[in-house]
Amino acid sequence: MAKVLVYIDNPGTSLKKSSLELLTLGRALGETAVALNGKLHDDVAAAFAEYGVGTVLLPSAEDLDDFLVAPKAAYLAAAAGQAGADIVLLDNSPEGKEIAARAGIRLNAGVITDVVAVDADGTAHKSVLAGSYNTACKAGTAVSVLTVKANNVVPEPAAAPAALETVTVEVPAVSAAARITAREQKVASGRPDLTDARIVVAGGRGLDGDFGPVEELADALGAAVGASRAATDAGWISHDAQVGQTGKTVSPQLYISAGISGAIQQKAGMQTAKVIVAVNKDAESPVFEIADFGIVGDLFDVLPQATAEIKKRKG
Amino acid sequence: MKIIVLVKHVPDAQFDRHLTGEGYTTDRDESILSELDEYALEAALQLAEARGGAKAGNQVIALSMGPSGAVNAIKKALQIGATEGVHLTDDALAGSDAAATSLALAAAIRHLGSDAPVDLVLTGMASTDGETSLVPAQLAERLDLPQVTFASSLEVDGGRLTARRDADTSSETVEAPLPAVVSVTDQINEPRYPNFKGIIAAKRKSITTLSLADIGVDPAQVGHAGSWTSVLSAEERPPRTAGTIITDEGDAGIKLVDFLAAQKLL
Ligand SMILES: Cc1cc2nc3c(=O)[nH]c(=O)nc-3n(C[C@H](O)[C@H](O)[C@H](O)COP(=O)(O)OP(=O)(O)OC[C@H]3O[C@@H](n4cnc5c(N)ncnc54)[C@H](O)[C@@H]3O)c2cc1C
Ligand SMILES: Nc1ncnc2c1ncn2[C@@H]1O[C@H](COP(=O)(O)O)[C@@H](O)[C@H]1O
Numbered sequence: 001m002a003k004v005l006v007y008i009d010n011p012g013t014s015l016k017k018s019s020l021e022l023l024t025l026g027r028a029l030g031e032t033a034v035a036l037n038g039k040l041h042d043d044v045a046a047a048f049a050e051y052g053v054g055t056v057l058l059p060s061a062e063d064l065d066d067f068l069v070a071p072k073a074a075y076l077a078a079a080a081g082q083a084g085a086d087i088v089l090l091d092n093s094p095e096g097k098e099i100a101a102r103a104g105i106r107l108n109a110g111v112i113t114d115v116v117a118v119d120a121d122g123t124a125h126k127s128v129l130a131g132s133y134n135t136a137c138k139a140g141t142a143v144s145v146l147t148v149k150a151n152n153v154v155p156e157p158a159a160a161p162a163a164l165e166t167v168t169v170e171v172p173a174v175s176a177a178a179r180i181t182a183r184e185q186k187v188a189s190g191r192p193d194l195t196d197a198r199i200v201v202a203g204g205r206g207l208d209g210d211f212g213p214v215e216e217l218a219d220a221l222g223a224a225v226g227a228s229r230a231a232t233d234a235g236w237i238s239h240d241a242q243v244g245q246t247g248k249t250v251s252p253q254l255y256i257s258a259g260i261s262g263a264i265q266q267k268a269g270m271q272t273a274k275v276i277v278a279v280n281k282d283a284e285s286p287v288f289e290i291a292d293f294g295i296v297g298d299l300f301d302v303l304p305q306a307t308a309e310i311k312k313r314k315g
Numbered sequence: 316m317k318i319i320v321l322v323k324h325v326p327d328a329q330f331d332r333h334l335t336g337e338g339y340t341t342d343r344d345e346s347i348l349s350e351l352d353e354y355a356l357e358a359a360l361q362l363a364e365a366r367g368g369a370k371a372g373n374q375v376i377a378l379s380m381g382p383s384g385a386v387n388a389i390k391k392a393l394q395i396g397a398t399e400g401v402h403l404t405d406d407a408l409a410g411s412d413a414a415a416t417s418l419a420l421a422a423a424i425r426h427l428g429s430d431a432p433v434d435l436v437l438t439g440m441a442s443t444d445g446e447t448s449l450v451p452a453q454l455a456e457r458l459d460l461p462q463v464t465f466a467s468s469l470e471v472d473g474g475r476l477t478a479r480r481d482a483d484t485s486s487e488t489v490e491a492p493l494p495a496v497v498s499v500t501d502q503i504n505e506p507r508y509p510n511f512k513g514i515i516a517a518k519r520k521s522i523t524t525l526s527l528a529d530i531g532v533d534p535a536q537v538g539h540a541g542s543w544t545s546v547l548s549a550e551e552r553p554p555r556t557a558g559t560i561i562t563d564e565g566d567a568g569i570k571l572v573d574f575l576a577a578q579k580l581l
Contacts, residue, residue, distance in 0.1 A: 068461075068462055068463060068464070068480075068487075068489055068491075069452065069462055069464070070455070070456075070461075070462060073452075073456070093483075094448065094464075094465060094482070095482070097447070097448055097449065097452075098448070098452040098462070098464060100449075101413070101448075101449040101450075101452035101453045101456070102452050102453065102455070102456040102462075104414060104449075104453070104543070105414065105417070105453050105456040105457060106456070108543070109543065110412070110414065110542075110543030110544035111413065111414065111447075111449055111543075111544070112544055113447045113448075113449065114446075114447075123547065127552070128334070128445075128446070128549075129332045129334070129341070129444065130328070130446075131552065132331075132332065132551065132552055132554070133334055133549050133550065133551055133552060134549070134550045134552055135334075135339065135546050135547075135548065135549040135550070136546070136547040136548045136549075137544055137545065137546050137547065138544065138545060138547055139543055139544045140542075140543060140544070140545060141543045144544075175459065176455075176459050176460050176461045176491075177461055177462070177491075178461040178462060178463045178478075178489045178490065178491035178495065179489065179490050179491065180487050180488070180489050181477075181488050181489065181490050182487065182488040183485050183486070183487050183488075184485055184486045184487075185484065185485050186483070186484055186485055186486065188484075199580070221581075229501075239481060239502065240481075240483055245328075245351075245443065245446075246351070246440065246500065246501045253580060254575070254578075254580045264328050264329055265328075268328070271555060275578055275580065276555070277571065277574070277575075279567075279571075283560070283562070288557055288560055289555075289556075289557050290555040290556075290557070291557060291558060291560070292558035292559070293558055293559055293560075293561075293571070293574045294557070294558070294559070294560035294561070295560075295561055295562075295563055295567045295570070295571060296560065296561070296562045296563065297562065297563025297567045298563065301563065301565075301567075301568070302563055302567045302568045302571065303568065304568070305566075305567070305568025305569065306568035306569070306571045306572050307568075308568070309568055309569050309572040310572055310575075310581065313572065313576070313581065314581070
């Protein structure tokens with residue numbers, strides 16, 4: 001049976017849904033162990049056991065968060081060696097990919113990013129060229145390192161919980177690493193996370209500085225708020241909300257685009273959404289070429305009316 | 316300063332892009348300098364200019380690895396303002412994955428640093444075709460240099476750099492000694508366009524061609540044969556088509572909700 005090592009970074013007091021997804025996927029592929037960075041809280045240890053994790057590896061050093069990626073990658077590679085891992089799984093965040101990139105070099109292991117599914121033989125599936133192709137890829141190396149996108153696996157605890165043991169991994173010295181000298185925490189919006197929200201309502205230059213109509217519709221639908229780069233560049237909303245080539249890639253059940261023209265770089269981040277609704281006052285906007293339901297109209301009329309109607313129907 | 320900027324020649328996303336041939340590599344007709352690499356070039360030019368530019372001995376070397384057409388990305392970089400170009404090209408490189416690409420580029424960077432040391436390697440945040448962002452991190456690992464990725468600002472003072480990174484839940488300030496590998500985002504600057512003077516000046520700038528033998532890389536370590544990952548199959552997704560388009564007659568908000576209800580999305 002394959003040995004699978006799942007990397008989890010600073011879970012705090014509870015595991016994120018995406019971590020539970022990785023544990024579930026790992027168990028389908030073989031015997032899972034976790035390489036953790038950060039404190040192992042009791043509740044997290046209990047969740048590991050519940051998800052069938054036999055071993056949790058912990059770094060010998062506590063200062064991995066003070067440096068940009070390099071020592072984390074060195075730790076993960078050492079942990080993979082110690083655990084005898086055949087497959088290493090990480091989340092598909094920018095940092096997850098970078099740790100994977102470097103650990104891959106240390107392990108002489110092929111790295112595949114943006115994975116949505118993995119077959120029993122380790123073949124990974126991903127889409128490329130902004131969602132225009134579905135591909136199957138495989139690492140021909142003894143170890144493969146895969147970063148897996150959120151929301152592609154349903155988290156499921158193991159049939160029988162495992163007995164958990166912890167092991168320490170000596171972190172190899174890394175001579176060259178950039179030091180993180182300051183960290184400013186951002187305030188949470190209270191809305192669902194953009195990358196794994198079921199519904200996204202996004203606004204662009206057409207909002208003319210006022211995200212109110214988009215936020216109100218998003219709240220009525222329990223959706224996350226997204227934006228075009230024109231809107232984030234103008235400073236109307238934080239850069240974190242940007243969807244597209246240089247922002248986030250989202251594949252929600254529903255993407256509502258309002259006052260966004262649908263430039264190629266915007267489409268790159270949203271055209272794999274299941275259903276796309278567009279509201280734009282220009283009938284010639286390219287966004288209508290990919291919309292399942294398009295409304296040629298003023299968003300300042302259409303969005304508030306839709307919000308009021310949703311509230312009415314939901315009672 | 317001696318700065319190497321990595322520029323990739325990629326298929327233009329404005330046209331349909333295709334995977335072709337054995338190994339499903341991207342079709343490179345209609346290719347351009349990856350627009351995300353223009354931000355790295357601009358960052359390099361600003362650093363060089365702040366130190367007196369080419370006249371004061373600052374070098375901005377545009378390095379691209381790719382088939383013969385990739386020279387066009389280098390020419391564009393020279394027109395924008397790079398001082399010289401280097402084209403790493405070899406038939407054996409075809410089909411290289413990120414690990415093989417980073418191996419070859421790391422060897423080329425070492426080669427370019429053999430006369431005078433390189434201060435900075437600048438890259439884009441991702442290539443617009445592969446979109447993996449693996450190469451910058453792998454280069455740092457292979458060259459044993461500090462990695463500063465996704466920089467949205469960059470300052471160099473003496474032998475140190477300071478950069479800012481914006482992550483989802485926090486913003487970070489990072490510091491590293493030079494030399495370092497730095498990838499930059501599209502938030503860092505506003506890239507300039509080549510002007511007439513630049514286009515004329517580019518004609519006199521040199522482009523050096525390097526083969527694998529020149530940089531001491533065994534052909535078996537790169538290309539399809541040397542890559543650690545391979546594409547087994549690729550299937551084109553049917554392009555999205557337009558659905559129902561209506562014009563608002565005062566009740567489009569209601570119709571929108573009707574549509575969501577019919578799709579069971581409420
Ligand atoms: C390297 C690079 C990377 C990029 N990355 C991204 C990215 O990640 N994400 C991204 O989104 N963009 C990105 N862009 C920018 C992209 O090219 C477009 O410029 C941008 O998406 C345009 O944003 P927009 O649609 O909001 O604005 P515009 O193109 O100006 O469109 C505004 C739209 O709003 C409509 N409108 C105006 N008023 C109203 C109203 N009252 N009611 C209804 N409709 C109205 C207009 O008809 C128009 O279609 C990138 C560009 C570059 C060069
Ligand atoms: N073949 C190449 N030639 C030159 N630079 C490259 C090449 N491949 C990748 N890069 C650089 O690495 C960055 C990230 O690419 P990637 O890891 O492919 O997403 C790009 O923006 C380029 O700066």
